[in-house]
Amino acid sequence: MKVIMTTKIDLASMNIMEKLIENFGFRETEKRFDGNPVYSRGDIFILTTNGEMIYYDNLDAEVERQLGLKPDMIVFASRHSSRQKMPSLTTHVTGNWGKAMYGGKDESLAVAHPAAMKLALMKMNELNDLGWTVCYEATHHGPSELEVPSLFIEIGSSEEEWVIDRAGEIIAESIMYVLENYEKAKFPVAIGIGGGHYAPKQTKRALETDIAFSHIAPKYAHLLSRELLLKAIERTWGGVNAIYVDWKGSKGETRQMARALAEELGLEFIRD
Incomplete structure (x- = not known):
């Protein structure tokens, strides 16, 4: 079972859901999730909740509890907000x-699926006839307490963009x-x-080579430690x-820690 997660309080999320139902043959089922209709096409289900998705820790367990189905992947269809109001697909x-300032737990990371995020990045870039920025974002906000792979795919960055049909x-x-x-x-991972937050070098590398990125720790992640890097690898x-x-775009001590950890674990060390 694959889940596309949406929320009623997010204009971008509702825009994306509408296009999924209109263009990809999803049908309403008799099931309900958080009191809302469930749509399906094959093993792909569109679920809707009533609050901010960033606070929905343990969503995978809740899907199993409410629907009796265990998800293998969760894609959050969401808005992206920023003060710069940069039109973007992220x-x-x-x-x-x-x-944890916006959902999830302190120093807690969700399970990344690098191939899924790379495919999303590549397809958004291919389809982008809007002239918008297409990019990864650094790992941030919740939910972080999920035991199945998940990713956010977002329309940014203001109400003006969230409702654009294209x-x-x-x-x-x-x-899809x-x-x-x-x-x-x-892909190699x-x-x-x-x-920075919008990971320009990582985005460029992923679009131009076969590499796929997992968790991305930006320069502003001041508390980055060896233990957290190990957790990112584990997750x-x-x-x-x-x-x-x-x-x-990184501090000297962070570079050295990363190099030492790569050597210790037998991983390739790439500097750009």
């Missing part, structure tokens, strides 16, 4: 490198592409370190082949 995995269509098609292809996709579906460092 993807990322969730978790907190430090204190943006909803691009994200809907990208989600991910869910139909992620299980057989194979790296943990990403350094750079990566399918394993990790490399540690990638945005050299100019």
Whole structure:
């Protein structure tokens, strides 16, 4: 079972859901989740909740409790908000490198699926006829307490963009592409370190080479530790082949820690 998670309080989420139902043959079932209709197409289910999805820890267990079905993958269809109001199409995995300010738990990371995020990034980039920014985001916000792989795919970054039909269509098609292809996709996988929130170097590397990124720790993750990097590796579906460092976009002590850990674990060390 694959889950597309939406919420009634998110304009972008509802836009994406509408396009999924209109364009991909989803049908309403007799099931309800959090009191809302459940839509399905084959083994893909669209679920809707009533609050902010970033606070929905243990969603996988709740799906199993309410529907009697165990999810293998959860894709959150969501808005992205930023003060810059940069029109964007983004993807990322969730978790907190430090204190949990917006959902999840402190120093807790969700299970990343690098191939799924790379497929999302590539498909959004391919379909992007809006001229918007397409990028990874660094790992941030909740939920972090999930035991199945998950990712957010988002329309950013203001109410003006959230309701644009074409943006909803691009994200809907990208989600379906991910869910139909992620299980057989194979890429070398790296943990990403350094750079800004929108991970420009990691995004460029993923779009131009075969590398797929798992968790990305930005330069502003001040509390990044060896233990958290090990946790990021552990919480990566399918394993990790490399540690990638945005050299100019990271601190000296972080670079050295990352290099030492790569050597210790026998991983490739990539500096950019």
